[in-house]
Amino acid sequence: MVQKDGEKAAGSDVATTTPRDVSIGTAVVPSGAFENPGLLPHRPRATDLDPKTEKTAERRVGGLFLFSVVASLFAVVAYVIFPIVPGDMDSVRLNNLFLGVGISLALLAIGLGSIYWAKNLMKGGEWTEPRHPTRGREETRAAAVEVFKLGNEESGFGRRTLIRNSLIGALVVSPLPAVVMFRDLAPAADPVALLRTTLWDKNVRLTRDPSGTPIKASDVTIGSVFHVIPENLEDAEHKLEEKAKAAVLLMRLKPEDLHISPERSDWNYQGIVAYSKICTHVGCPVALAEQHTHHLLCPCHQSQFDISHEAKVIFGPAKRALPQLPITVDSQGYLVARSDFHEPVGPSFWERS
Template sequence: MSSLERPSTAGTSTVPARFENPGLEEHKPRLSDIDQRAAKRVERQVALLFAISVLASLAAVVAYFAIPSEDTLGTVRASTLALGLGLGIGMLGIGVAAIHWSKSIMNNMERVEQRHPQRSDAQTRAVAGQMMVDGVDDSGIARRPLLKGALVGAAALAPLPILVPLVGGLGGDWNVSKLKHTVWGDHPEGFVGTLPDGSVGRRLARDPEDTPIRATDVTIGSVFHVIPHGLSEDEEYYEEKAKAVVLLVRLDPRVLKERPERADWSYDGIVAYSKICTHVGCPVALYEQQTHHLLCPCHQSTFDITDEAKVVFGPAGRPLPQLPIAVDDEGYLVARSDFTEPVGPTFWERLR
């Protein structure tokens, strides 16, 4: 019996133990391979896609300056939406053009490479380098100045929608000082409480009811989603709320690990931490009562609220900022001050 055959379990016939490599199918040339007019047509299509990318990038920059910052579509600033759309269409144009270029103009001959050890020898690496050079030659970029110019123009302008808001003094509202302040430090009349030392603090309120919270309402293990009491329903309501949202939890005071300088930031086991993840700003609102951990649902960063919300798992680089709290003369929880550090992810004007 041949080594390529083995007995069949269904009868006396034999079936192959393995199959010979059938090889590649016969190569079928594309229309652009055999018709010069078709090749030129594809070249113009690719150039058009690059041109669309250029126009989208320029339109995004123009819209960013031309649309007033107070114009909104729903809750989204119109200039920000235009910037994002321009950036997306610009990048999409480059990507689609590159794919169309490679599939319709570059060589599409099938090649087979046998598996080999992970580290190649010097000769193989030299061949690989030559293949890259051949690929550049195969793209025809040296012989196609139209595509070369379109590619360079699209690639050069595509980053503009990202760079323009980062350049100060060009008319954009990019004031990072706003990231260092929340309305917890404001004391509007009627929404504050007086502390025993005579100072005042903004009361903590349930989100979204805006009802102030008494310390006696918070039992051990309970969780409250908190906003500043009396948060104004003005045009910046959502911006201010997004920075100021807090998660309030009551623990057994014996499990808290507090530095001496933070001993008065909590009240009888009640602690308050920013809900904004220090990784990329997702809402941290999943509380594990048994482990006393707060979890971010986006990238699984985990914070230990018994130990000043330090990071115990995940990509977040620093603890959640703590809101110092106390109880006023009427028994309501109030913020002793604003957060002592900016909330949310790290940005370029802070060291960590």
């Protein structure tokens, strides 16, 4: 007899729902629960009938998991053997290629192995899952524990040691490439100390970015803005990193428009001032200047800085002013730095750390 929707099985406290218009088959259903509601008969697989085929399938699954281990280790080795060289795009392409191939193959092998395991080795057949209240009786809860035990037996996870151990090994090794990459992001030296010093130093000339042409004070007119890099940038070992720290905006205001503190009275030259280009919020480039208001704008999160008042914050999430680069001129009239910045450049959390 086939139950109607919503009816309870005899001797059971749960209601079940059965499919409609399905021909009666010989599928296996939980004993003592209810009669077959119309599930199609189970078709045995080759692994169900032949122990040799079953063992072969088990070896294939284990082989895929072991291949995942090898691929993960390959990604780690490739990341070390093919490092990224600053300024060399070929090294970037090779690093990304081999690293991506290794990680992709490792994850793909785990996925294929799991699917092959489920389709060929885990117990097949159709089962009906009865609905039950949120909390069942103690007998029901005990039966749930038995279900987990049964699931372990049917999947073979407990007794198929090759599959179990190779899967555990693949899952343990697969995060290694990410661990190596993230660890490599950590600077070898103290990040606060690194951001306290740049290439700027006494008598280092201010040059145009990117041409490297030295700038004379007479070249800077009122209202103009220059993107500036230090003259000694070409001699730096890590040019991109040093440029990111030392990038400067150079502007000229009328001397009477500058409101500066006494200790900074000699940090400008006839109204020419230089400030770090790196926003003190999260490090975006402050590259927009308003000539009439003397404001600098960060396009990322709209922080605004007032050039006429030592680049102090007047709007937005930034918490401190842009660091100022003390400047003067040399004997030939070229603008030069008096010293390095007097505070760390970049996001303010470095200063608080």
